Amino acid sequence: xxxxxxxxxxxxxxxxxxxxxxxxxxxxxxxxxxxxxxxxxxxxxxxxxxxxxxxxxxxxxxxxxxxxxxxxxxxxxxxxxxxxxxxxxxxxxxxxxxxxxxxxxxxxxxxxxxxxxxxxxxxxxxxxxxxxxxxxxxxxxxxxxxxxxxxxxxxxxxxxxxxxxxxxxxxxxxxxxxxxxxxxxxxxxxxxxxxxxxxxxxxxxxxxxxxxxxxxxxxxxxxxxxxxxxxxxxxxxxxxxxxxxxxxxxxxxxxxxxxxxxxxxxxxxxxxxxxxxxxxxxxxxxxxxxxxxxxxxxxxxxxxxxxxxxxxx
Amino acid sequence: xxxxxxxxxxxxxxxxxxxxxxxxxxxxxxxxxxxxxxxxxxxxxxxxxxxxxxxxxxxxxxxxxxxxxxxxxxxxxxxxxxxxxxxxxxxxxxxxxxxxxxxxxxxxxxxxxxxxxxxxxxxxxxxxxxxxxxxxxxxxxxxxxxxxxxxxxxxxxxxxxxxxxxxxxxxxxxxxxxxxxxxxxxxxxxxxxxxxxxxxxxxxxxxxxxxxxxxxxxxxxxxxxxxxxxxxxxxxxxxxxxx
Numbered sequence: 001x002x003x004x005x006x007x008x009x010x011x012x013x014x015x016x017x018x019x020x021x022x023x024x025x026x027x028x029x030x031x032x033x034x035x036x037x038x039x040x041x042x043x044x045x046x047x048x049x050x051x052x053x054x055x056x057x058x059x060x061x062x063x064x065x066x067x068x069x070x071x072x073x074x075x076x077x078x079x080x081x082x083x084x085x086x087x088x089x090x091x092x093x094x095x096x097x098x099x100x101x102x103x104x105x106x107x108x109x110x111x112x113x114x115x116x117x118x119x120x121x122x123x124x125x126x127x128x129x130x131x132x133x134x135x136x137x138x139x140x141x142x143x144x145x146x147x148x149x150x151x152x153x154x155x156x157x158x159x160x161x162x163x164x165x166x167x168x169x170x171x172x173x174x175x176x177x178x179x180x181x182x183x184x185x186x187x188x189x190x191x192x193x194x195x196x197x198x199x200x201x202x203x204x205x206x207x208x209x210x211x212x213x214x215x216x217x218x219x220x221x222x223x224x225x226x227x228x229x230x231x232x233x234x235x236x237x238x239x240x241x242x243x244x245x246x247x248x249x250x251x252x253x254x255x256x257x258x259x260x261x262x263x264x265x266x267x268x269x270x271x272x273x274x275x276x277x278x279x280x281x282x283x284x285x286x287x288x289x290x291x292x293x294x295x296x297x298x299x300x301x302x303x304x305x306x307x308x309x310x311x312x313x
Numbered sequence: 314x315x316x317x318x319x320x321x322x323x324x325x326x327x328x329x330x331x332x333x334x335x336x337x338x339x340x341x342x343x344x345x346x347x348x349x350x351x352x353x354x355x356x357x358x359x360x361x362x363x364x365x366x367x368x369x370x371x372x373x374x375x376x377x378x379x380x381x382x383x384x385x386x387x388x389x390x391x392x393x394x395x396x397x398x399x400x401x402x403x404x405x406x407x408x409x410x411x412x413x414x415x416x417x418x419x420x421x422x423x424x425x426x427x428x429x430x431x432x433x434x435x436x437x438x439x440x441x442x443x444x445x446x447x448x449x450x451x452x453x454x455x456x457x458x459x460x461x462x463x464x465x466x467x468x469x470x471x472x473x474x475x476x477x478x479x480x481x482x483x484x485x486x487x488x489x490x491x492x493x494x495x496x497x498x499x500x501x502x503x504x505x506x507x508x509x510x511x512x513x514x515x516x517x518x519x520x521x522x523x524x525x526x527x528x529x530x531x532x533x534x535x536x537x538x539x540x541x542x543x544x545x546x547x548x549x550x551x552x553x554x555x556x
Contacts, residue, residue: 108461112437116449120458128458129439130450156449157439231532235460238492238535 039149044166054125064090067310070253076264081126089264092257097168104246104262107236111164129156174303196295209248220245226263255300346418352508354410359514367518374480375470379404381429387420402446424498428465431491435461464489472523484527488538495546505553516548
């Protein structure tokens with residue numbers, strides 16, 4: 001008689017871990033009502049796709065965060081102002097409302113402060129925020145939108161807060177794995193995916209860092225990829241012990257977000273599994289690598305793009 | 314008549330009680346003995362475009378010096394501090410070098426930070442009005458922009474690298490991040506009129522060899538940023554003018 005895997009215990013452990021790792025609840029300020037959030041999201045979406053956010057009018061946020069690719073691009077490191085190469089691989093923006101800090105080094109505590117950096121960084125959009133506000137204020141269309149959303153003229157506050165509102169709206173929970181989590185029905189996963197799930201939290205040890213509902217503990221680790229030129233978490237803490245440490249990435253929609261790792265150095269998902277198989281001496285067989293990959297594929301949400309928020313402007 | 318008294322009397326008491334109370338910028342009640350005090354920043358040895366000697370072999374000409382002083386607070390004998398001003402950005406060209414504070418007669422010490430306090434440092438600069446030193450515009454380039462937080466101290470200029478009088482080598486010290494925030498506390502004398510905050514620029518580079526250590530943006534060279542920050546804090550002293 002085959003041994004049945006205790007799915008209910010596994011589900012309980014996901015949720016327990018999820019509660020203890022400090023993920024944020026989806027949040028809006030108590031002072032905000034649903035209408036004002038909607039108006040801000042609409043304004044944020046318009047800004048997100050507006051190339052005027054870059055100094056030379058060549059880039060919008062969506063240049064590197066493409067909706068159809070789970071808000072990533074296909075490059076190891078994106079290209080910014082004047083073709084300058086970014087420091088890191090573009091992360092997905094799906095479910096960022098759940099994060100407690102932003103960037104691979106955790107350097108921004110809120111989405112609003114996160115929005116400041118790509119706009120102003122001279123490797124990215126290279127646009128000083130006060131100059132951007134001046135530029136957008138000249139567009140008569142924006143003024144009433146800012147008034148409606150924030151009861152103020154076009155300014156730095158409205159720009160970053162509208163972008164943050166839009167990013168908070170980017171929720172994706174339509175994967176097979178989500179359906180399994182919600183129902184507890186393991187038959188939603190294929191046999192290969194079920195085996196991969198067991199490997200994920202068992203022999204392959206992925207679950208020691210990739211845990212909780214979103215499959216990340218949001219802690220920082222050095223997994224020995226990339227050069228030491230990128231200081232990682234040390235950039236924020238100034239502690240040498242944090243050199244080369246990066247935040248555990250969320251694994252949702254992985255099949256859409258290649259290439260992988262903070263520096264985009266591994267081009268495909270199987271390569272990532274093989275990398276950890278070698279580094280951590282997991283001794284996974286080739287079949288187990290395939291099953292693990294099969295499980296990771298179940299994390300892809302095939303319905304999020306049908307939501308109006310995700311459509312290109 | 315009785316009705317009128319019942320209405321007017323409470324209002325009269327209310328307005329009388331309000332008129333005797335002074336309020337700080339943060340709206341807290343202050344003792345009635347509060348007096349305005351001018352704090353003047355007196356910088357020596359690092360004036361802009363003036364020749365300064367760092368050590369026996371090194372001369373510099375500073376071109377920019379900006380730094381934040383934050384959370385000015387005084388304490389009374391109980392040791393409890395009360396914040397009276399949140400932020401000041403030193404930029405002599407743009408902002409002048411005096412700060413007006415309101416300090417009561419019974420204050421025994423004054424405290425402030427060099428830099429931007431943790432929490433505020435990584436907070437949202439867009440929530441401040443454009444004239445506030447922490448706003449994107451009011452920070453005069455002290456908000457990193459490409460990274461979260463503010464430069465706490467920015468000191469730039471040129472060095473005469475070969476003692477020929479040609480100031481041909483730049484130096485640039487930009488310090489920041491929470492761990493470099495320095496809190497300074499000074500005792501206040503019993504009676505004083507105003508405060509001089511003296512900053513001795515000749516101490517900025519003590520133990521720093523500008524030939525090999527001429528730049529830090531903190532990230533990438535935090536040790537140099539730490540030493541420069543410690544030197545800057547060590548260069549600060551306070552004295553007082555009397556009536």
